[in-house]
Amino acid sequence: MNENKLTWAIIGGGNGGQAAAGHLGVLGFKVRLFDIIPETIMAINKQGGIHVEGAVNGFGKVELATIDIKQAVLGADIIMIVAPALAHKTIAKNLVPHLTDGQIIFIHPGATFGALEVRKVLDDEGCKADVVIAEALSLLYACRASKPGTASIKGIKNDLLVAAIPAAKTNEVVKKLNQAFPQMVSGKNVLETSLNNLNAVMHPAPSLLNTSMIESKHEWKYYWDGITKSVGAFVENLDKERIALGKALGLELPSVLELYKVLYNAEGETLSDAVKRNAAYAEIIGQKRIDTRYILEDIPMGLVPMVSLAKKLGVPCERMETVCKLGSFVLNKDLISNGRTLENLNLHETNLEEFLKYINTGSKAS
Amino acid sequence: MNENKLTWAIIGGGNGGQAAAGHLGVLGFKVRLFDIIPETIMAINKQGGIHVEGAVNGFGKVELATIDIKQAVLGADIIMIVAPALAHKTIAKNLVPHLTDGQIIFIHPGATFGALEVRKVLDDEGCKADVVIAEALSLLYACRASKPGTASIKGIKNDLLVAAIPAAKTNEVVKKLNQAFPQMVSGKNVLETSLNNLNAVMHPAPSLLNTSMIESKHEWKYYWDGITKSVGAFVENLDKERIALGKALGLELPSVLELYKVLYNAEGETLSDAVKRNAAYAEIIGQKRIDTRYILEDIPMGLVPMVSLAKKLGVPCERMETVCKLGSFVLNKDLISNGRTLENLNLHETNLEEFLKYINTGSKAS
Secondary structure, three states: OOOOOOEEEEEOOOHHHHHHHHHHHHOOOEEEEEOOOHHHHHHHHHHOEEEEEEOOOEEEEOOEEEOOHHHHHOOOOEEEEOOOHHHHHHHHHHHHHHOOOOOEEEEOOOOOOHHHHHHHHHHHOOOOOOOEEEEEOOOOEEEEEEEOOEEEEEEEOOOEEEEEEOHHHHHHHHHHHOOOOOOEEEOOOHHHHHHOOOHHHHOHHHHHHOHHHHOOOOOOEOOOOOOOHHHHHHHHHHHHHHHHHHHHOOOOOOOHHHHHHHHHOOOOOOHHHHHHOOHHHHHOEOOOOOOOHHHHOOHHHHHHHHHHHHHHHOOOOHHHHHHHHHHHHHHOOOOOOOOOOOOOOOOOOOOHHHHHHHHHHOOOOO | OOOOOOEEEEEOOOHHHHHHHHHHHHOOOEEEEEOOOHHHHHHHHHHOEEEEEEOOOEEEEOOEEEOOHHHHHOOOOEEEEOOOHHHHHHHHHHHHHHOOOOOEEEEOOOOOOHHHHHHHHHHHOOOOOOOEEEEEOOOOEEEEEEEOOEEEEEEEOOOEEEEEEOHHHHHHHHHHHHOOOOOEEEOOOHHHHHHOOOHHHHOHHHHHHOHHHHOOOOOOEOOOOOOOHHHHHHHHHHHHHHHHHHHHOOOOOOOHHHHHHHHHOOOOOOHHHHHHOOHHHHHOEOOOOOOOHHHHOOHHHHHHHHHHHHHHHOOOOHHHHHHHHHHHHHOOOOOOOOOOOOOOOOOOOOOHHHHHHHHHHOOOOO
16 A cells, blocks of 8 residues: 555445445555444444445455544545535534544535535534535446445546635645546536536426326336426426526536536437436436435525525526425425525625635635 | 296307206207307207207207307397306407396306406406306316217206305396306305315316326326325415415315315315315326416416415415416416416505405495
């Protein structure tokens, strides 16, 4: 083992966390893994690491798997959070007492405003350590953890946008991440990574418009059956609100239809056509209940922050807002008030200039 | 034929119109029928009436079927409009030049605010005739017109609420209607008939939450498959907004769940359960396209007027409003601006007291 190599703490032992830990182990990095499920931890410690198969093959040594977050992060160079966005706040809170100068918190992925939320928690908790927070726009892997200690990596993305808060630190962070992951490239700022969170576009609206299908006796494929002509058309129009929001912030965001072409080589006149030309989507089975992360996470940590920002800037966002409300009503649960709004991030009193300054330099002073 | 019997002009030769015309003919009334489709008119004239089967059996003589509305209404006592709510405005406009004192325009059914809309058209067109406008809360029949000239009446409701604008005229109108239809009973006012338009509750939201099912390869039953647990729960909560609106207007409206018990003897803890205990619903097949009257009519002529009134009165109506917006977005068509809003009925500047006075007495003066 190269003693100059970075030490990574992976926070989260689900599919993505085990894939990342196993992959990093195979690459020869020092790896620790934290999770709250003792069975996962024990299985990994028992075999001393994670078996990885698929796009990466081998045994990735894991120095330590633990349910004690302190042990995982002590001396780590990069703390990689691979967890549901709903858990980011709690994880950040638990990290604070153990953070030290120079560490990087890398949220992989951050959903929308993940880095901003973690930054807010650190500030609220009076964190004194000089750390940089970064987020990726999605998960690097298409993967499944078949059982604790084994990760099946079906695919690795060629490019993955990463940005830090403040943006001035992005290149420095990406340079470090590149030691393990050459796929990671610098985004303009966390607005670019956050507003390219396609889960916000592709999950809540189609799920809600599929409510009866979800609760039916039918087996169905999420994209192939769920993105019907009308569902696809609605999503494309909702996506235009996201793109307009980006424009108002100086970003040229690709449309979801354009991204399908780039990411999956799936072209079509319409979104409904395009998803059917993505062979990988043949395997994605539709959910059998309505209260899943596709709504519970992708509304409060996806659409809600976009709506909050769009309203602040006067950008029309009625489709996104309608989906947020509908999701709250169908699940009979307020998914908006507790979401990542500008208010909840304590950024509602900044104007556009101050907001962009904070995003880019980290300074709130005007 | 009894010369004292009323003369009826039926406006609309669809399922309901032919059932009503045939039924009235069987009962020995003088009947004329207007429709815009020449084939329907020719078929009825050729046989001199309408064959009726089912709950009513016989041949109902039709004095005249015509595509000339003037000929149909000249000398008619009761002008019964049995047509899609989207057509009410045009029909009213076409009626104006031919109306005479003492005629009753009976909208069967009026959807929501049908009588108010027709009244507005008559006022705008400078109608000088002293006519009374009334509306029924739904269609008296469960029926199907198998071919032009034959109506199959599967069922006749035991009670059907009718109200006139002004409400002071309701008893007089119902007395006349009772000469043919003892089932018709006086409602408090057109707010009671309009706010009990259950299509507004049972059609748009379930259709939208069934979008993917509608556009799927599956055959499905509208109520049995479409009102899933989550769809039913959403509709019940939306229905509470309707009931609260009624309360603000002095009406004790039954819930949709209570009405299922009364109308169909279908009881259940939840709406999703109750619809499955209504055997008649086994036959109701789900639509195969999203742009049907269930949205195109029941939003602008159902939910939109309820939302408009609720906002005026400060009654929460977010679920209803969300469905109106979602329908507009999914169909990519503005279903709100052209709906029966208080603005479009020129009633937006009245306060509650003036509004109720107008509903009850027909006078707008305060």
